[in-house]
Amino acid sequence: MTAAASPSRAAVARFRTVCFACRKAAAPSFTAFCSDCGAMTDVAYDLSRVEVRESDDPYLRFRDLLPVDDVRLLPERTLPTPTLHAAKLGDVLGLPWLHLKDETKDPTGTTKDRMAAVALAYLQECGVRGFCTSSTGNSSTAFAHAIERTPALTMYLFTAEQFRDRVHARASERVVHFLLRDASFVDAAQAAADFAREHGLVAEQGFFNPGRREGLKLAWLEAVDQVTRPIDRYV
Ligand SMILES: [Zn+2]
Structure with a gap:
């Protein structure tokens, strides 16, 4: 297996960031798109080394399936959210085994807490120190909450003013918040990308940040434990 990441990762080689399309290994630094073909990157695990641990805490139970080496960067004493x-509702929709994951039990009340916890740890271990992002609320609120655990990171957050009441991000040395007048969500995303380029920072890339998707995945992994029969579809 080719080591494809920072020195701490190279020693472990439990996972690699690779191109989703051509499978080329990404550079050790944060890489959302393949340098050869331009496709999005993804995390590939050595599944022969994956073990589901004896713990209720999803960050410990599924830690072999998370792209983070230092478990101290991840939340502590977390419980799975209920699957109901x-x-x-299933009767109305003709889906008698419909289940819902109740993510309101997460710290800031949305599934974006999982995304933020893993994405920030992943960014820090990729060597990122300052990153720029934009959001209409849930993601940036979750980032601002989770950033306490990743002391090397500073977030530069861009929000269109129309969404200001949906973003709960207390400004600090680690959270620099820009509110944009007469701007749309797309404008805010562009402003974040421009600021990153002008200041030598990382543009976090939203959904195209592989760490985000790996964090969201925890909800599905938990559901496998909680639903008593095989799951046909995840939505
Ligand atoms: Zn590629």
């Missing part, structure tokens, strides 16, 4: 059998 939505029998009445």
Whole structure:
């Protein structure tokens, strides 16, 4: 297996960031798009080394399936959120085994807490120190909450003013918040990318940040434990 990441990762080689299309190994630094073909990158694991641990805490139970080596960067003492059998709604929809994952139990009340916890740890271990991002609320609120655990990171957050009431990000030395007047979500994303380029920072890339998707995955992994029969579809 080719080591494809920072020195701490190279020693472990438990996972690699690779191109989703051509499978080329990405550079050790944060890389959202393949330098050869331009496709998005993804995390590939050595599944022969994956073990599901004896723990209720999803960050410990599934740690072999997370792209983070230093477990101290991840949340502590986290419990799985409930998966509820939505029998009445399922009757209406003709789906008798419909289940809902209740992510309101996460620290800031949305599934973006999982995304933020893993994405920030991943960014820090990729050597990122300052990153620029934009959001309409949930993601940046979750980032601002989770950044306490990744002391090397500073977030430069760009929000269109129309979404200001949905973003709960207390400004600090680690969270620099820009509110943009007369701007749309797309304008805010562009401003974040421009600021990153002008100041030598990393543009975090939203969904194209592989660490984000790896964090969200925890909800599905938990559901496999919680639903008593095989799951046909995840939405
Ligand atoms: Zn490629």
